[in-house]
Amino acid sequence: MVCLQISNKNKQTNKNCFLKSCNACFSCTVVSPPYTIYMGKDKYENEDLIKYGWPEDIWFHVDKLSSAHVYLRMPKGTTIEDIPKEVLIDCTQLVKNNSIQGCKMNNINVVYTPWGNLKKTADMDVGQIGFHRQKEVKIVAVEKKINEIINRLEKTQEERYPDLAAEKESRDREERSEKKAQLQEQKKKEKEEMKMKKEMEELRCCMLLKC
Template sequence: MIYSYEGTGVPRFHVDKLSSAHVYLRLQKGQTIDDIPKDVLTDCAQLVKAKSIQGCKMNNINVVYTPWANLKKTGDMDVGQIGFYRQKEVKSVTVEKKLNEILNRLEKTKDERFPDLAAEKESRDREERNEKKAQIQDIKKREKEEMKKKKELEELRNYSSLMKTENMSSNQDGNDSDEFM
């Protein structure tokens, strides 16, 4: 089940040590797992608890969540079983009891879609590439402007612009500067 927020980071929620549904949360661009609003965290935890065969009947269960990239799956694990690469990135929230008002609200606003995830990923990746490209072009443009200013300053400090033949005059043309006395 995907409880979707637009963006790039994707934390995964699951009832700890019990079978349950998995909830993946798309974060806003630039948002991290530490920035998840408390009400959204509660919604995700309640959803996972409600969709757990054993967890829905229990009180005070732990729901763990971690970035998707921290999930570890090896061939010797059972179906649905996962581990973590870095335990420090795993966060936990305790759900004391099922809150029907939250679940009812979520059920009323449920929007079941069957998205083309590959196309969405490609579109998001394309946008990120275009943003990086624009940033690189902006940096190159600024560097070019800085080089131009640096070159102009260098030319001002250099006397080469003064030493051009059209700027020079000779005392042969009648301007004899030796007669100042």
């Protein structure tokens, strides 16, 4: 797996691909929250990324041409509509540059969609995907390659060999724990509200008896 940190300082990333801080500098604008782009080096790694993607991931591919599968990891609670323009440009430039045909062409289209919209069936070839809902697939035009962006991204390139299944399970386990805690908090709140309601009712009855 090849990982790319969007950074305006051109510093090497540490051994943890999904860093806690990441800035986009295409327009010299600091982007917050942080973002990470990653992609597989071949169709077999692409297959694993399809299988073990996160709900926060956005998938990019050159339309109608062979290219790398590029993913953008979004912060929790955000959607595809929240991708900053500068980050979107970085992603489209990266996927264009990693297309054998697309990197030599001007005026291509890049498609992108949430990971959850990727459809994989048993009859598909390795690395091949479809979509559950075509209306959730967005298209953006890329006029030409911007060398400054590619050079900046490549300076942050780091190869790693993660256990994708373990990372996905860790992420899902954390989410389950958060939901469990939220449910317990909600039940506690409801119990307190019922207790208060009962106490208010008892107080009202007591006041009526005194009258």
